Amino acid sequence: MEDIKKYFETFLHWKQLKMTPQRAFILDEFLSSQKHISVEELHRKIAQKDSTIGHTTVYRTLRLLSDAGLAREEDFGDGIKRYEYESEHHDHLICVSCKKTVEIFDNQIESMQERLAEVNGYILTGHKMDLYGICAQCMDKAPSDADEDSYKKTVNSKFMKLSPLGLLKNGTKARVISFTPNMNLPKDVSDQRKERRIQEMGLRLGKTVEILNNGARGPILLKIDELRIAIGRTAAMDIMVEVED
Amino acid sequence: MNSMIKIAVAGNPNAGKSTLINALAGTRLQVGNWSGVTVEKKEAIFNYRDHIINLVDLPGVYSLSPFSQEEIISSDFLIREKPDVIIDVVDATNLERNLCLTIELMELETPMVIALNIFDEVEKKGYKINTDAISELLCTGVIPTVAKRNIGVDALLEAAISAAVNRSKPKRLIYNEDIENAVSMIETSIKSLPAQGQSDKALPRWIVYKLMEGDEKIRGDLEPIGVSVDIVSDALKHLTDVHKESVRDIIAAARYAQASGLTQEVLTRPEIRREELTGKIDKIVLNKYLGIPIFLFVMWLVFKLTFDISGPFTDWINGSVTEVLKKWALFLILSITGIEWLSLLVSDGIIAGVGFVLSFVPVIFAIMFFITFLEGSGYMARAAFVMDSVMHIIGLHGKSFIPIVLGFGCNVPAIYATRTLENRSDRLLTSLLIPFISCSARLPVYALFVGVFFSENSGSVLWSIYTLGIVLAIIVGLILKNTLFKGKSSFFIMELPSYRVPSWKNLFIHSWEKGKHFVVKAGTYLLAMSIVVWFLFNMPFDAQSKRDSYLGRFSSSFTFIFKPLGFGNWEAVSALITGVMAKEAVVSSMAEIYAPKVNQNKGENTLSVGEDIKKMTLSFFSAFNLSLSNLFSNIGIPSISSKDTEEVVNIKTAIRKTFTPLSAYAFMAFVLLYMPCIVAGIALKQENGTWGWFFFAVLYQFVIAWGIAFLIYQGGRLLNLES
Numbered sequence: 009m010e011d012i013k014k015y016f017e018t019f020l021h022w023k024q025l026k027m028t029p030q031r032a033f034i035l036d037e038f039l040s041s042q043k044h045i046s047v048e049e050l051h052r053k054i055a056q057k058d059s060t061i062g063h064t065t066v067y068r069t070l071r072l073l074s075d076a077g078l079a080r081e082e083d084f085g086d087g088i089k090r091y092e093y094e095s096e097h098h099d100h101l102i103c104v105s106c107k108k109t110v111e112i113f114d115n116q117i118e119s120m121q122e123r124l125a126e127v128n129g130y131i132l133t134g135h136k137m138d139l140y141g142i143c144a145q146c147m148d149k150a151p152s153d154a155d156e157d158s159y160k161k162t163v164n165s166k167f168m169k170l171s172p173l174g175l176l177k178n179g180t181k182a183r184v185i186s187f188t189p190n191m192n193l194p195k196d197v198s199d200q201r202k203e204r205r206i207q208e209m210g211l212r213l214g215k216t217v218e219i220l221n222n223g224a225r226g227p228i229l230l231k232i233d234e235l236r237i238a239i240g241r242t243a244a245m246d247i248m249v250e251v252e253d
Numbered sequence: 254m255n256s257m258i259k260i261a262v263a264g265n266p267n268a269g270k271s272t273l274i275n276a277l278a279g280t281r282l283q284v285g286n287w288s289g290v291t292v293e294k295k296e297a298i299f300n301y302r303d304h305i306i307n308l309v310d311l312p313g314v315y316s317l318s319p320f321s322q323e324e325i326i327s328s329d330f331l332i333r334e335k336p337d338v339i340i341d342v343v344d345a346t347n348l349e350r351n352l353c354l355t356i357e358l359m360e361l362e363t364p365m366v367i368a369l370n371i372f373d374e375v376e377k378k379g380y381k382i383n384t385d386a387i388s389e390l391l392c393t394g395v396i397p398t399v400a401k402r403n404i405g406v407d408a409l410l411e412a413a414i415s416a417a418v419n420r421s422k423p424k425r426l427i428y429n430e431d432i433e434n435a436v437s438m439i440e441t442s443i444k445s446l447p448a449q450g451q452s453d454k455a456l457p458r459w460i461v462y463k464l465m466e467g468d469e470k471i472r473g474d475l476e477p478i479g480v481s482v483d484i485v486s487d488a489l490k491h492l493t494d495v496h497k498e499s500v501r502d503i504i505a506a507a508r509y510a511q512a513s514g515l516t517q518e519v520l521t522r523p524e525i526r527r528e529e530l531t532g533k534i535d536k537i538v539l540n541k542y543l544g545i546p547i548f549l550f551v552m553w554l555v556f557k558l559t560f561d562i563s564g565p566f567t568d569w570i571n572g573s574v575t576e577v578l579k580k581w582a583l584f585l586i587l588s589i590t591g592i593e594w595l596s597l598l599v600s601d602g603i604i605a606g607v608g609f610v611l612s613f614v615p616v617i618f619a620i621m622f623f624i625t626f627l628e629g630s631g632y633m634a635r636a637a638f639v640m641d642s643v644m645h646i647i648g649l650h651g652k653s654f655i656p657i658v659l660g661f662g663c664n665v666p667a668i669y670a671t672r673t674l675e676n677r678s679d680r681l682l683t684s685l686l687i688p689f690i691s692c693s694a695r696l697p698v699y700a701l702f703v704g705v706f707f708s709e710n711s712g713s714v715l716w717s718i719y720t721l722g723i724v725l726a727i728i729v730g731l732i733l734k735n736t737l738f739k740g741k742s743s744f745f746i747m748e749l750p751s752y753r754v755p756s757w758k759n760l761f762i763h764s765w766e767k768g769k770h771f772v773v774k775a776g777t778y779l780l781a782m783s784i785v786v787w788f789l790f791n792m793p794f795d796a797q798s799k800r801d802s803y804l805g806r807f808s809s810s811f812t813f814i815f816k817p818l819g820f821g822n823w824e825a826v827s828a829l830i831t832g833v834m835a836k837e838a839v840v841s842s843m844a845e846i847y848a849p850k851v852n853q854n855k856g857e858n859t860l861s862v863g864e865d866i867k868k869m870t871l872s873f874f875s876a877f878n879l880s881l882s883n884l885f886s887n888i889g890i891p892s893i894s895s896k897d898t899e900e901v902v903n904i905k906t907a908i909r910k911t912f913t914p915l916s917a918y919a920f921m922a923f924v925l926l927y928m929p930c931i932v933a934g935i936a937l938k939q940e941n942g943t944w945g946w947f948f949f950a951v952l953y954q955f956v957i958a959w960g961i962a963f964l965i966y967q968g969g970r971l972l973n974l975e976s
Binding site: 113133200201202204205206207208209210211212213220221223224225226227229233234235236239240242243 | 315316319350353373502505509531532535539541615637638639645651744746748750751804
């Protein structure tokens with residue numbers, strides 16, 4: 009416990025901040041709480057003992073802990089951020105259908121990540137890895153053709169060169185796979201409209217596009233058959249493509 | 254006598270539709286608006302062989318989905334007005350994309366002819382399109398056309414007429430079994446309705462598909478015959494169960510599939526493709542470093558050419574034509590009726606007003622000509638591309654830059670040009686920023702004051718005024734984006750058409766259309782205003798000086814507002830009030846006030862018709878000459894006023910007495926900002942629908958103008974610049 013506090017103090021010092029009694033208190037409470045605690049939950053717990061500590065302070069301190077690599081920020085798809093102390097590190101396997109989450113750990117992956125950081129000249133302070141898939145129960149529940157397809161897509165995506173359109177370099181050719189980065193989320197009306205508009209302009213699902221001009225800023229110029237289409241960067245980041253060789 | 258054949262012309266944007274329309278109807282085209290909206294409507298009625306043709310141009314659309322104004326107009330027209338035949342203009346170089354609309358239009362089950370436009374480029378690229386196959390597969394006439402060079406236009410019209418006369422419907426395409434089953438279920442249940450008053454005729458496929466997509470409007474239309482939600486939802490059950498997508502997506506995908514299948518069947522591309530010219534030009538024009546400089550250079554060139562070419566003609570209209578006409582009107586009316594005020598009203602009120610409107614004509618036409626050229630050549634879309642990241646700063650897309658640049662010429666066409674923007678709030682925000690851009694009408698005011706007070710460094714003072722406008726546009730844009738227009742930025746997608754050399758005929762027809770629109774719209778208001786102002790300025794008739802006129806008295810009571818700005822005198826205020834009509838009226842009013850004309854005509858007796866006509870013609874040719882030589886002369890800002898008449902000297906002396914350099918600068922800034930001229934204001938109202946935004950613009954601009962002029966004047970005084 010003491011060396012965690014020591015480490016956090018060093019981190020704060022490096023950020024030109026100080027270890028205030030409030031921060032120390034929040035750290036203690038956080039470390040002694042159960043796994044995956046949300047800001048609200050932690051604040052409620054703290055407020056019972058010290059009502060002077062506000063919600064914002066708790067939130068900010070948790071962010072600092074997260075920056076320091078002491079807390080892991082998680083979002084299991086319900087929009088609520090939960091935090092967890094990184095004592096024993098583990099990653100997550102999340103079912104896209106029922107949101108069930110399993111903790112996983114693999115030494116080989118961990119050491120490969122260390123090496124990747126090292127190669128790029130980084131010292132690793134933390135990481136999070138969430139793998140998405142369909143859990144066994146969900147798979148047993150009478151998979152229809154469409155589910156099978158999306159499952160295959162998810163599985164294959166690791167082997168395909170899947171990328172947002174906006175990240176491709178000039179001259180790259182790629183096939184349009186999806187108009188949203190998350191294929192499993194339902195589309196709302198504005199998404200549908202946008203998708204429709206993009207498709208009408210000629211940027212259709214399954215079409216091969218060539219990147220003609222992708223600068224650091226501004227829109228991206230694409231060529232589809234004989235068409236030249238300029239698309240805004242934000243929209244282009246939402247379009248998922250499979251890079252062709 | 255044959256009855257009228259109604260032809261609707263539909264097609265994608267950039268398919269060369271308007272060129273084709275021009276080739277078909279030429280000068281017989283009437284330009285108006287679709288009722289209730291600001292989308293342009295072109296229509297022509299003419300005789301061809303023994304038919305009366307009513308040609309209606311539909312807005313360029315990618316589909317008939319109900320998402321944009323243009324799409325709603327097109328589908329409403331096609332459904333309600335029931336044209337006899339549709340001409341579908343297809344860009345043959347982009348067959349697949351264009352055919353999607355074709356497929357959708359076929360669902361309307363109206364006789365149809367396909368114009369495979371821009372066919373020359375298809376041949377140039379070495380592509381082969383099997384037109385017979387298209388015709389056979391779709392059961393429509395297919396005519397290759399090159400609208401730019403009038404090729405295939407007559408054949409197209411013939412084909413359209415024969416399709417209309419024979420009532421030959423295009424083929425009903427079967428998309429897939431599931432869709433087909435749902436359609437037949439709906440059709441059977443509609444047929445079995447007791448109130449099926451519509452005879453045995455089945456509904457066009459397009460309507461059935463719209464019902465399936467859940468289109469409220471179409472369903473509402475069919476409610477009287479008993480079509481209910483249940484009929485539709487029952488039929489869709491299987492379709493949505495199997496496909497797990499919205500019906501709209503299923504049908505759209507089916508159409509795309511048809512279009513791409515058809516394209517594969519009829520189009521052969523050569524194996525080896527050389528890099529096209531468009532690609533090569535784009536590499537330079539859209540280059541990371543060169544893009545913006547090239548764009549700025551192009552814009553500078555456009556403005557230089559516009560003003561160089563139109564300047565001499567403007568002077569000619571102002572000088573020769575208006576002056577001569579005024580002289581004659583004054584003489585004739587005075588000698589016939591003997592009523593002095595009437596002759597003055599006609600000459601100084603009406604003819605001066607008309608002349609004033611006419612003096613806009615050369616510059617408006619010239620600028621429209623170049624803008625049309627940039628649009629037609631394909632560069633305009635590149636400009637939008639290049640400027641997009643810059644415009645993002647104030648929450649607008651690159652497309653907005655074009656109207657804003659147009660604002661330097663005249664705010665009015667600039668505000669009209671916001672139509673090209675898709676999103677309503679983008680249109681509004683852009684048109685609210687345009688008045689900050691110093692239009693050419695404000696230039697005479699600056700020219701006068703700069704000439705009097707800053708002749709040493711006129712260039713930099715002028716530049717600073719223009720820059721002030723731009724900087725304020727950016728600041729206000731930022732403020733509006735973060736307040737009224739928060740989070741409303743839409744996503745950006747735009748087609749960059751291939752580069753093409755626009756044809757002269759089209760350039761002239763389009764600039765004529767755009768220019769005419771301005772002259773008629775703006776001209777009417779300007780004329781009315783100029784008569785009103787004349788009355789205010791000259792009544793009561795027994796006034797000893799302009800100060801005692803209604804306008805003078807009115808202005809005198811408001812001078813206190815302008816005291817802190819350094820020009821709290823009735824002369825300046827009167828001039829500003831007349832400037833509401835049009836900013837350059839500030840100058841002519843000052844002329845009236847400071848150098849009232851003594852009735853100089855009475856003494857002169859040079860009223861010889863021959864002499865005047867000779868003078869007008871001669872000066873026209875010298876204007877023409879000057880305009881040509883300007884074109885080839887070395888680069889530089891055209892001189893604003895080369896020679897001062899006696900009148901101008903008088904005004905300048907008077908101005909020097911009432912203004913200091915500092916208050917003159919504050920005055921210029923005020924003129925730049927205080928409100929869009931009445932015509933621009935009306936354009937703003939027309940384009941955005943409500944008077945609310947008009948008053949908002951007037952008010953916030955006035956506040957900004959006052960604030961800036963105050964800062965300049967009082968700040969300058971603090972810095973001891975008042976001399």
